Amino acid sequence: MRKFNGWKAIGISILFIVLLQTMGLSQTDKTPFADINNTRVLPMLKNLPRTYGGMNIPAADGRFLHDLIIENKYQRGLEIGTSNGYSGLWLGLAFQETGGELITLEIERKRAEEARKNFKKAGLDKVIDARICDAFKEIPKIEGEFDFIFLDAWKPDYMEFLQLVRHRVKPGGVITAHNVLNAGREMQDFLDALKTDQGLETKIVRISSAGVSISIVKK
Ligand SMILES: C[S@@+](CC[C@H](N)C(=O)[O-])C[C@H]1O[C@@H](n2cnc3c(N)ncnc32)[C@H](O)[C@@H]1O
CATH class of the missing domain: 1.20.5 (Single alpha-helices involved in coiled-coils or other helix-helix interfaces)
Structure with a gap:
């Protein structure tokens, strides 16, 4: 042996x-973090929702929006509903890559200040203009067009926000919205408006159970 x-x-x-x-x-x-090589942002993308505890989009949805911006080389984004900046990190990272910029709006001071700190820590504060304001009042004051919109404020307000931004988006640009599947009942008017708007090509994707609507402005 x-x-x-x-x-x-x-x-x-x-x-x-x-x-x-x-x-x-x-x-x-x-995972949603594959090929994200920015070592400042990556740990925040992985851990921020856990330390904050709610309201943030799932990482997979963030990654989807990030890729959408990069694939289409979008240059000017508007996010409505920053919270502590988790989705903003995904969007900002993408705009950093396209050479674009993001304006993000948050009405609640404490959350907005936390978001600003997070953007600075991530090294994205030059790309992201984080404003503490009521988006209903702020949007009409912002000049120029956008090619990317992300709606993620209170759900019954989506319709009114759509009316505010609809004609501010360039042909080829996109209006996206979160929770269209798991909170669809709170925004039925918004979903109907997307469907009937002949100038938009809308699809709804289920990356997470929340659902994201993608409405491309026809050229
Ligand atoms: C679901 S949370 C946003 C989460 C964030 N997008 C993320 O994934 O990290 C919605 C946020 O919208 C903000 N909000 C609601 N109405 C608003 C308004 N009129 N103007 C600006 N922010 C608003 C709320 O205070 C809240 O922080």
Whole structure:
């Protein structure tokens, strides 16, 4: 009988652990954080919703919007409902890559100040203009057009926000909105308006159970 070789057993165990870790990593590659190489933003994208506890979009939805901005090279975004800035981190990261900018609006001072701190910590404060204001009052004061809108304030207000931004979006630009599936009943007027607007091409995607509407302004 061959003598049991302890070192050989340890070697095989290490090989197994490395193999399992590699398999784990390839699984991680499929997460919303795959290929996000910005080491300042990445830990915040992973941990901010947990430390804040609610209201933030799921990471997968953030990644979807991030990719939408980059794929279409959008240049000027408007977010309504910043909260502590979690979705803003995803959007800001994308606009940093396209060379664009994001204006984000939050009515609640405490949350908006937290968002500003988060944008600074992430190194995105040059890309993101975070305003503490009532979006209903602020939007008419902002000049120029947008090519990306993200609605994520209180759901029954979506319709009124749509009316405010609808004609401020360039052809080829997009109006997106969060929670259109899990809070659809609170915004039925908004969803109907998207459907009947001949100038918009709308689809609803279920990346998470919340649902995101994507309405491209026809050229
Ligand atoms: C669902 S949270 C936004 C979450 C954020 N987009 C994220 O994923 O990190 C909605 C936010 O909209 C803000 N809000 C509601 N009405 C607003 C208004 N009229 N103007 C600006 N912000 C508003 C609320 O104070 C709240 O912080």
